[in-house]
Amino acid sequence: MxxxxxxxxxxxxxxxxxxxxxxxxxxxxxxxxxxxxxxxxxxxxxxxxxxxxxxxxxxxxxxxxxxxxxxxxxxxxxxxLTGCAFTTLVHPFSWVSPTAVIGEGCMIFAGTVLQTGVRLGRHVIINTGATVSHDCQIGDGSHIAVGAHLAGSVKIGAHVLFGAGAVARPGAVVGDDAVVGAGAVVVADIAAGVTAIGGGVARPRGD
Ligand SMILES: CC(C)(COP(=O)(O)OP(=O)(O)OC[C@H]1O[C@@H](n2cnc3c(N)ncnc32)[C@H](O)[C@@H]1OP(=O)(O)O)[C@@H](O)C(=O)NCCC(=O)NCCS
Missing domain, CATH: 3.40.50.20 (Rossmann fold)
Structure with missing residues (x-):
């Protein structure tokens, strides 16, 4: 066909x-x-x-x-363009789990990995080299930018920009319309509409 x-x-x-x-x-x-x-x-x-x-x-x-x-x-x-037939673009050099559920209009670029149980809404971008671990949920119209990494069970709302190279720890929740700055490390939940910046510095616990 x-x-x-x-x-x-x-x-x-x-x-x-x-x-x-x-x-x-x-x-x-x-x-x-x-x-x-x-x-x-x-x-x-x-x-x-x-x-x-x-x-x-x-x-x-x-x-x-x-x-x-x-x-x-x-x-x-x-x-x-409601009512149009939107395709989903998956670059052949990505790996998408057969259990992942991907909405219409999503764009999944080279070097990405979408693990088991991932759910994407509609018109989501998983940009070059980003990784989305098990059971993450990403809402409509969000953008996981180049080289970003979501650990397991992260929940990203709708229309979120999750910046280049940013990282979310397991189970983190990022609300609708939030922006996570490039290189940020999300260790606490981010409320809807908030812009969050700041990378983490590894240090021994208790210091
Ligand atoms: C966080 C962000 C949204 C802020 O944008 P902005 O409001 O235009 O901010 P500005 O560039 O005016 O910078 C404001 C201040 O924040 C700092 N800043 C900006 N982005 C930052 C970031 N990601 N991490 C740490 N500090 C940051 C700037 O150095 C500046 O500091 P100063 O006031 O001490 O000079 C933007 O910088 C960003 O990281 N966007 C993500 C871009 C991206 O990854 N796109 C996807 C590409 S695939």
């Missing part, structure tokens, strides 16, 4: 990564969509940027991917 043509929303760096991940997974990208009319008629990595706003291209026989790194923009576009 021939796969439906793939339309990617976005033309920036994240979209270029998605084009290359799609090609690595033997999916060809039929076109890119961008809200900026200045991009229309151009091409990115050989893929044409189609004229017209994304919502003008609704079509029953296309599959869609919203390749925008910004959580807020990605979630808004997803709402604008």
């Amino acid at each position: 021939t796969a439906a043509p793939l339309l990617i929303v976005g033309t920036g760096g994240h979209a270029r990564e998605c084009i290359e991940a799609a090609r690595a997974a033997d999916r060809q990208v039929a076109g890119l969509l961008d809200q900026d009319p200045q991009m229309w008629g151009k091409s990115v990595l050989g893929v044409p940027v189609l004229s017209g706003a994304p919502a003008e291209h609704r079509s029953d026989d296309a599959e869609w991917l919203i390749a925008v790194g910004d959580n807020e923009v990605r979630s808004r576009l997803a709402a604008d």
Whole structure:
């Protein structure tokens, strides 16, 4: 069976990564969509940027991917495109447990590992080299950035940016719309909407 043509929303760096991940997974990208009319008629990595706003291209026989790194923009576009068939992109150089449950529109990049019992909502990004250990839950529209690591049973809410190289200890809870800064070590729960920064310094217990 021939796969439906793939339309990617976005033309920036994240979209270029998605084009290359799609090609690595033997999916060809039929076109890119961008809200900026200045991009229309151009091409990115050989893929044409189609004229017209994304919502003008609704079509029953296309599959869609919203390749925008910004959580807020990605979630808004997803709402604008409700009813479209969103694909899930999994780079072939990742390992996803057969017991993991992955929502539509997720993007799982090279070098990632998703362990047993992991559950992802919709339009979640697991970026290059991130690892998600057993039984983690990640809400809709969140982004686990490059090289981040979630230990077992971590709960990440919706629309969370979990920054590059950040780490969460087992069972940590990060509320909706929170931001965990690059390189942070999450050792206590982070409430919804909070931005948290700060790396941990290993020291002998009691000092
Ligand atoms: C935490 C973060 C959201 C703060 O962004 P911001 O509000 O624009 O903050 P600023 O850059 O103005 O910095 C404010 C202060 O916080 C410090 N700071 C910023 N990010 C920090 C981080 N990750 N860890 C520690 N300190 C940080 C800055 O040095 C600055 O300190 P100062 O006031 O003493 O000079 C951002 O720096 C960050 O880490 N974002 C994650 C980015 C990321 O990983 N994206 C995904 C890529 S795949």
